[in-house]
Amino acid sequence: MAYSPTPIRRESVISQAAQEICRFIEAEKLGPGDALPPETRLSQMLGISRNSLREALRVLHGLGYVEKAAGRRVVVTAGAQGGKSMFDESVLLEAAPIANEVRSHIAQKCAELSAERLTAAEIGELERALVALEQAIARSDMAAAKAAHDAFHGLLLASARNPLLVAMFNQAQVARLSNVSPEHKGFSDPRHLAHHRALLRALKKRDARAASAVVRKHFQSLGLMLEFVARVRKKPQAQVVALVRAR
Numbered sequence: 001m002a003y004s005p006t007p008i009r010r011e012s013v014i015s016q017a018a019q020e021i022c023r024f025i026e027a028e029k030l031g032p033g034d035a036l037p038p039e040t041r042l043s044q045m046l047g048i049s050r051n052s053l054r055e056a057l058r059v060l061h062g063l064g065y066v067e068k069a070a071g072r073r074v075v076v077t078a079g080a081q082g083g084k085s086m087f088d089e090s091v092l093l094e095a096a097p098i099a100n101e102v103r104s105h106i107a108q109k110c111a112e113l114s115a116e117r118l119t120a121a122e123i124g125e126l127e128r129a130l131v132a133l134e135q136a137i138a139r140s141d142m143a144a145a146k147a148a149h150d151a152f153h154g155l156l157l158a159s160a161r162n163p164l165l166v167a168m169f170n171q172a173q174v175a176r177l178s179n180v181s182p183e184h185k186g187f188s189d190p191r192h193l194a195h196h197r198a199l200l201r202a203l204k205k206r207d208a209r210a211a212s213a214v215v216r217k218h219f220q221s222l223g224l225m226l227e228f229v230a231r232v233r234k235k236p237q238a239q240v241v242a243l244v245r246a247r
Contacts, residue, residue: 012227013048013052014052014055014056014059014224014228015056015059015224015227015228015231016231017046017048017052017053017055017056018056018057018059018060018228019228019231019232020046021036021042021046021056021057021060021066022060022065022232024036024045025076030076031076032075032076032077033075033076034075034076035072035073035074035075035076036066036073036074036075036076038073039053039054039057055224057074058189058191059224059225059228060228061074061188061189062184062186062188062189062192062221062225063181063184063186063225063228063229064077064181064184065077089233092174092175092179092180093180093229093230093233095175096175096176096177096180096226096229096230097223097226097227097230098175099172099173099174099175099176100172100175100176100177100219100222100223100226101219101223102168102169102172103169103172103173103176103219104215104216104219104220104223106165106168106169106172107153107156107157107169107215107219108212108215108216109160109165109212110156110157110159110160110162110165110166110169111156111160111199111202111203111208111211111212111214111215112208112209112211112212113159113160113161113162113165113208114156114159114160114203114211115202115203115206115207115208115211116206116208117159117160117161118159118203119159122155122158122159123200123203123204125155126152126155126156126159126200126203127200129148129151129152129155130148130152130196130197130200132144132147132148132151133145133148133149133152133193133196134193136148137188137193140188142188145188146178149196152196156199156203157169177222177225177226177229180226180229181225181229184225186222186225189221191221192218192221195214195215195217195218195221196218198210198214199211199214199215199218202214
């Protein structure tokens with residue numbers, strides 16, 4: 001019988017590491033403002049590389065559970081869960097990873113079409129939306145960052161000139177990260193901002209392949225956050241709201 005290897009998913013390692021960090025927070029009764037151990041110690045505790053640990057911390061930072069200021073260690077936040085949806089939470093959690101893949105594929109195609117079809121005026125609008133996003137992040141205004149982020153992606157979709165693709169994308173939006181985890185801070189992730197800059201550069205060069213590749217990478221990072229949220233919500237005893245609340 002021929003050997004058929006099972007692919008090892010790096011994403012699962014990162015998601016499990018993020019969950020273990022939350023369990024550590026709970027076990028040590030850490031509250032908002034308390035520092036986590038240094039990266040070297042944490043990576044040794046979890047038996048993973050420092051690169052994987054940093055990815056796990058980025059997931060938690062993006063979701064608003066931990067944060068790190070320049071020159072400081074990573075600290076716990078009061079990342080409470082909240083928000084309501086027209087769908088039951090379990091339904092959203094079950095659909096979110098698939099919806100993210102759907103949105104990714106549609107956005108990639110729209111990026112390819114946009115690279116061929118967008119006008120100079122639309123490039124200017126994208127530039128202004130990106131500036132607004134950068135400025136909102138700089139002043140830590142997450143509401144403004146979300147608005148600018150959504151405006152940027154709305155312009156990208158519209159410039160593809162395919163209303164059916166836009167309609168399909170919008171249908172999948174109900175299971176986006178902001179509905180599954182309303183308090184997330186993914187907009188402030190430096191890599192996400194870099195994705196938007198790279199996407200705009202590719203569009204200005206009319207490079208459809210590069211634009212599509214950037215979009216794929218962007219949605220992959222969102223997928224990591226969704227995977228983690230789904231893991232902790234499926235286990236009531238590990239809900240992050242209990243892990244990071246003030247004690």
